Amino acid sequence: MKKLVKPLVLLLLVTFSFIACNSKTKQNKEKETALLTPQKETIQKAQQEYQVGARVPNDLVCMVNNAYMGKPQIQVPVNGKTYYGCCQMCVGKLNNDETARTGIDPYSNKEVDKTEAYIVLMKKEGEVAYFEAEENYNKYKESH
Known part of the structure; x- marks a missing residue:
């Protein structure tokens, strides 16, 4: 039984670490998306505001x-x-x-x-x- 406990604990630790890493990656991607979205909208808005023939700053x-x-x-x-x-x-x-x-x-x-x-x-x-x-x-x- 003792021989099974160590591998089981190790397996649980590896699984927990893997889940935690994926969770952080997903959170980081959500943060990156949230940070990039306003910038993309600003650039797109700027391009929409200045059509050919318009004065630009x-x-x-x-x-x-x-x-x-x-x-x-x-x-x-x-x-x-x-x-x-x-x-x-x-x-x-x-x-x-x-x-x-x-x-x-x-x-x-x-x-x-x-x-x-x-x-x-x-x-x-x-x-x-x-x-x-x-x-x-x-x-x-x-x-x-």
Whole structure:
């Protein structure tokens, strides 16, 4: 009988440990889902709010890739103005390359500082354009 007690106790301990581990895994997955769901909804909401042709906030645009990213970007202060980049490479480029901080207005063909631009989502893939003002964008729309 004593020979059966030890293996039975060991089997119970292993079973209990297995159940406890699975329980924690399930709880962690539920927590992860709860934490990720609001973020996904926020990103989806942001993408729904900004359709092609809509003005987008500066902080949701990577100003190096000229792309709407759908979430806040890294702030890059340069000469008293705040630019935005999506990664450390973009941060470096905005800090060191003046041409990364300017764009060309598609209507007037004039150079415009990206922090002062009227930024519009041009394609559903995220491409943006920088206009001197909303008026320029409206004239651009009329002509295209």
